[in-house]
Amino acid sequence: MIERPMDDNLSEAYFAELVKFTHDLTGITILPNRKSMLVSRLRSRLRATNTTNFNDYLRLLKSDSGETEHYVNAVTTNKTLFYRTPRIWSYLKDEFVPAWIKAGHNRPMEVWSGASSTGEEIYTAGMVLEEFRKKHPGFDYRIVGTDISDRVVDIADKGIYSGRIVDMFKTSSPDLFAKYMVGNDADGYSVNSDIRSRIKFQRHNVFKPFQTRSKYDVSLLRNVLIYFTHEDQESAIANVERSLRPDGLLIIGESETLSPLQTNYVCVAPLIYRHRDYKVEQAA
Numbered sequence: 141m142i143e144r145p146m147d148d149n150l151s152e153a154y155f156a157e158l159v160k161f162t163h164d165l166t167g168i169t170i171l172p173n174r175k176s177m178l179v180s181r182l183r184s185r186l187r188a189t190n191t192t193n194f195n196d197y198l199r200l201l202k203s204d205s206g207e208t209e210h211y212v213n214a215v216t217t218n219k220t221l222f223y224r225t226p227r228i229w230s231y232l233k234d235e236f237v238p239a240w241i242k243a244g245h246n247r248p249m250e251v252w253s254g255a256s257s258t259g260e261e262i263y264t265a266g267m268v269l270e271e272f273r274k275k276h277p278g279f280d281y282r283i284v285g286t287d288i289s290d291r292v293v294d295i296a297d298k299g300i301y302s303g304r305i306v307d308m309f310k311t312s313s314p315d316l317f318a319k320y321m322v323g324n325d326a327d328g329y330s331v332n333s334d335i336r337s338r339i340k341f342q343r344h345n346v347f348k349p350f351q352t353r354s355k356y357d358v359s360l361l362r363n364v365l366i367y368f369t370h371e372d373q374e375s376a377i378a379n380v381e382r383s384l385r386p387d388g389l390l391i392i393g394e395s396e397t398l399s400p401l402q403t404n405y406v407c408v409a410p411l412i413y414r415h416r417d418y419k420v421e422q423a424a
């Protein structure tokens with residue numbers, strides 16, 4: 141195929157259309173200072189679709205659902221790590237899970253991450269909970285990771301990691317790595333099959349109802365709220381609330397806070413929230 145010359149100048153009018161399109165589709169608000177980032181991310185889509193300017197690309201985007209998927213993959217930022225933000229994993233290990241076990245639940249603990257990206261967060265949760273399963277007969281868990289981007293859901297589902305991401309994990313939590321990751325440098329590493337069998341991934345937009353059989357004990361909604369306006373953050377939290385048990389835990393990202401928002405959650409430790417009625421229930 142002969143490549144036609146590309147005009148990648150994005151006019152303010154087409155930028156505004158893309159901003160609206162992105163918001164309607166994902167809830168993400170692209171700020172004016174992110175225009176050049178958007179152009180650079182979309183250049184490869186113009187090339188892949190053999191469209192030569194943003195006018196043609198927008199027309200294609202609005203009429204072709206396959207391209208919409210590629211667009212979501214292009215506009216989302218998927219940076220994640222194993223054992224990211226150690227303090228949240230310490231809170232789970234030292235506070236939440238021991239209390240949950242002590243309360244004598246006779247069902248698996250249910251955990252959901254609503255923006256799980258390529259899976260590292262979910263597999264970290266698996267390793268942390270597996271430590272308890274081995275030590276406490278009767279304790280079990282189920283974890284689901286969801287994300288709006290089908291590309292990252294596929295990567296998470298395969299669950300094979302290599303390179304820098306593995307090196308960083310080996311440094312941040314050598315014990316968990318040694319105990320639960322199987323593989324080698326050449327073929328990559330994945331969590332062992334005991335943990336994998338308790339984890340699943342699926343595509344989901346955090347603004348849409350999440351249909352599940354039961355509600356969650358822990359919801360992670362980390363490093364995604366930053367892409368939303370305050371109003372949209374409130375809707376996303378209200379939506380997560382519908383799937384979270386009244387005594388459940390909500391965990392957000394290191395550069396996020398719910399304090400300026402109108403929600404039903406109160407901060408109980410840095411980045412950790414509980415429903416404002418929770419203490420009342422405890423005391424009753």
Ligand SMILES: C[S@@+](CC[C@H](N)C(=O)[O-])C[C@H]1O[C@@H](n2cnc3c(N)ncnc32)[C@H](O)[C@@H]1O
Nearest residue numbers: 166216218220255257288289345346362363364
């Ligand atoms: C920076 S990553 C955060 C990954 C992980 N939670 C962490 O903190 O390491 C943000 C993720 O949010 C996802 N995302 C953006 N908008 C979303 C939406 N409306 N619903 C679900 N996921 C969304 C992106 O696809 C991306 O994978």
